[in-house]
Amino acid sequence: MTDKVNLQDKLALFSDHWRPRIVGELNGHQVKLAKLKGEFVWHRHEHEDEMFLVLKGTLVIRMRDRAVTLQPGEMYIVPRDTEHQPVADDEVHVLLVEPAGTLNTGDVRDALTVDRPSTI
């Protein structure tokens, strides 16, 4: 049995940046919430498309040939195997959908790598 998820209630449970929390699972995918601030590491997910839906703030997703700027209520799907760097000048809250087990830093091992994101 699953429960409904209130995104704001879940976001109130943590304050650290770049550490996604799992809030739901469907068909081998996970729905995650994260708070972002600053520049993340450049990385790619070889086999996984990754959906970003911004809930708060302004998120820039830099790619090698372009950049996308997302405001609240805007989403972008980073195609698999596309190098990208999320950048948040001010704090951003984001909902992510991606295959279960997708590593936040993709092909890069970094101090920011979260091997086992927790479920909240």
Added chain:
Amino acid sequence: MTDKVNLQDKLALFSDHWRPRIVGELNGHQVKLAKLKGEFVWHRHEHEDEMFLVLKGTLVIRMRDRAVTLQPGEMYIVPRDTEHQPVADDEVHVLLVEPAGTLNTGDVRDALTVDRPSTI
């Protein structure tokens, strides 16, 4: 190359109820937007979990043993093979994530069945 999606801009492109539009695809899943009003048909998706994220209005998802009431900013994942009936007394806007090809009426063929949802 994909583009970012502004959910409100996409929602402004249609006004009919119970006809989801595709706004994104990732890993064999589709992201859809829909406007709902009234009572939908009871149905189940045998093999597909289905995510509902409410953007506007109050959505009740009736199941045989319970019901879930979702306000804006709340999500619920209806587990596969679970009979359910979405109900919206007033208009609801919702973002859906489900496997590509998931039929809106699941195992039921109805006047509301949309065989080929359009991409907007």
